[in-house]
Amino acid sequence: xxxxxxxxxxxxxxxxxxxxxxxxxxxxxxxxxxxxxxxxxxxxxxxxxxxxxxxxxxxxxxxxxxxxxxxxxxxxxxxxxxxxxxxxxxxxxxxxxxxxxxxxxxxxxxxxxxxxxxxxxxxxxxxxxxxxxxxxxxxxxxxxxxxxxxxxxxxxxxxxxxxxxxxxxxxxxxxxxxxxxxxxxxxxxxxxxxxxxxxxxxxxxxxxxxxxxxxxxxxxxxxxxxxxxxxxxxxxxxxxxxxxxxxx
Amino acid sequence: xxxxxxxxxxxxxxxxxxxxxxxxxxxxxxxxxxxxxxxxxxxxxxxxxxxxxxxxxxxxxxxxxxxxxxxxxxxxxxxxxxxxxxxxxxxxxxxxxxxxxxxxxxxxxxxxxxxxxxxxxxxxxxxxxxxxxxxxxxxxxxxxxxxxxxxxxxxxxxxxxxxxxxxxxxxxxxxxxxxxxxxxxxx
Numbered sequence: 001x002x003x004x005x006x007x008x009x010x011x012x013x014x015x016x017x018x019x020x021x022x023x024x025x026x027x028x029x030x031x032x033x034x035x036x037x038x039x040x041x042x043x044x045x046x047x048x049x050x051x052x053x054x055x056x057x058x059x060x061x062x063x064x065x066x067x068x069x070x071x072x073x074x075x076x077x078x079x080x081x082x083x084x085x086x087x088x089x090x091x092x093x094x095x096x097x098x099x100x101x102x103x104x105x106x107x108x109x110x111x112x113x114x115x116x117x118x119x120x121x122x123x124x125x126x127x128x129x130x131x132x133x134x135x136x137x138x139x140x141x142x143x144x145x146x147x148x149x150x151x152x153x154x155x156x157x158x159x160x161x162x163x164x165x166x167x168x169x170x171x172x173x174x175x176x177x178x179x180x181x182x183x184x185x186x187x188x189x190x191x192x193x194x195x196x197x198x199x200x201x202x203x204x205x206x207x208x209x210x211x212x213x214x215x216x217x218x219x220x221x222x223x224x225x226x227x228x229x230x231x232x233x234x235x236x237x238x239x240x241x242x243x244x245x246x247x248x
Numbered sequence: 249x250x251x252x253x254x255x256x257x258x259x260x261x262x263x264x265x266x267x268x269x270x271x272x273x274x275x276x277x278x279x280x281x282x283x284x285x286x287x288x289x290x291x292x293x294x295x296x297x298x299x300x301x302x303x304x305x306x307x308x309x310x311x312x313x314x315x316x317x318x319x320x321x322x323x324x325x326x327x328x329x330x331x332x333x334x335x336x337x338x339x340x341x342x343x344x345x346x347x348x349x350x351x352x353x354x355x356x357x358x359x360x361x362x363x364x365x366x367x368x369x370x371x372x373x374x375x376x377x378x379x380x381x382x383x384x385x386x387x388x389x390x391x392x393x394x395x396x397x398x399x400x401x402x403x404x405x406x407x408x409x410x411x412x413x414x415x416x417x418x419x420x421x422x423x424x425x426x427x428x429x430x431x432x433x434x435x
Contacts, residue, residue: 114283114284114286114287115284115287194273219280219281220280220281223281223283223284226272226274226275226277226279226284226288227274227277227279227280228273228274228276228277229277230273230276230277230329230330230331231273232329237273237274239272239273239274
């Protein structure tokens with residue numbers, strides 16, 4: 001019995017293979033050798049560069065950024081590769097570095113989640129991660145955080161960088177912010193954290209009911225804001241903690 | 249235009265550094281969301297114990313939230329026009345008692361607590377230390393001599409109920425070489 005695939009298709013495969021053989025024969029052996037030598041040289045140079053500058057890459061954020069840009073432009077992904085963390089990672093310990101940062105980001109987000117409802121300002125996150133790392137950790141930039149969160153994304157933990165009224169925040173809960181909440185958060189940021197029903201009515205033309213429901217949901221159901229019942233103007237104001245800055 | 253309210257710390261006239269959360273208006277309101285309120289209670293607990301240690305205060309009463317007095321610097325923030333209402337304070341005190349960092353004193357009421365900014369076990373150690381360094385081991389002392397010594401000690405003004413607890417702890421571990429008699433009462 002003949003197997004499927006024998007016939008025209010198989011004939012094509014045979015043709016293609018033959019063509020490749022012909023091609024490889026036309027590239028002279030010396031050219032292949034030369035190419036291999038160049039690749040080896042290149043790899044050696046990169047290895048040397050990486051180990052010489054390992055410490056600087058770890059401690060200097062702008063150098064680190066430039067290095068990552070270089071990798072991208074020559075088509076090398078510092079984190080990819082068959083080995084865990086990739087070849088670069090082995091050399092630089094970069095995989096570990098990224099991993100460690102990722103763990104620290106998660107640490108900060110989880111421990112502040114009750115306070116801010118799972119939404120933290122980028123600057124605040126950087127500050128707290130830096131504290132965790134101490135002096136020996138080197139300085140961490142927004143770019144580092146963004147890169148690190150990119151690597152967390154496939155883990156499905158819901159970590160995302162979001163932009164609210166031009167302010168970068170990191171969201172660490174899976175729940176999508178509904179549009180009304182995003183509006184309230186934006187308003188809060190414009191007013192140092194404080195929002196009242198009347199702001200939404202006057203500035204966004206909401207009905208009182210809509211304003212009240214949205215604010216009360218944020219307060220009671222989602223824990224995204226705190227209540228101030230001694231507010232001089234309206235007696236009841238809502239403070240969005242992620243728009244407030246305070247020292248722990 | 250973005251404005252941020254950077255909450256700042258503040259040093260009081262008695263030299264106590266109030267944390268920045270104390271400058272946040274909502275900090276004084278009892279939060280309806282239980283998870284949020286748990287954080288608020290935790291922060292107030294830290295603040296109260298810290299302040300008590302700083303000023304050597306031992307008692308906190310629900311009424312302290314209303315009347316002026318030793319606790320004003322903490323229970324109110326006049327810069328932002330906020331005060332901690334008695335109901336909220338009462339709830340915070342209950343939390344502190346549940347955590348064993350305070351106890352209702354006198355017993356069987358819930359308006360006044362004795363603060364353990366130092367635990368009774370720690371006070372026992374302080375007492376033992378003081379007695380040995382002032383050469384008063386194996387002597388008989390009145391309570392008064394402990395709470396009001398001629399030279400100020402860490403035990404100066406310690407309330408009697410707390411002193412009694414400390415002595416009981418020392419007695420249990422058989423390190424009480426101090427026999428204290430309060431005005432004719434024997435131990």
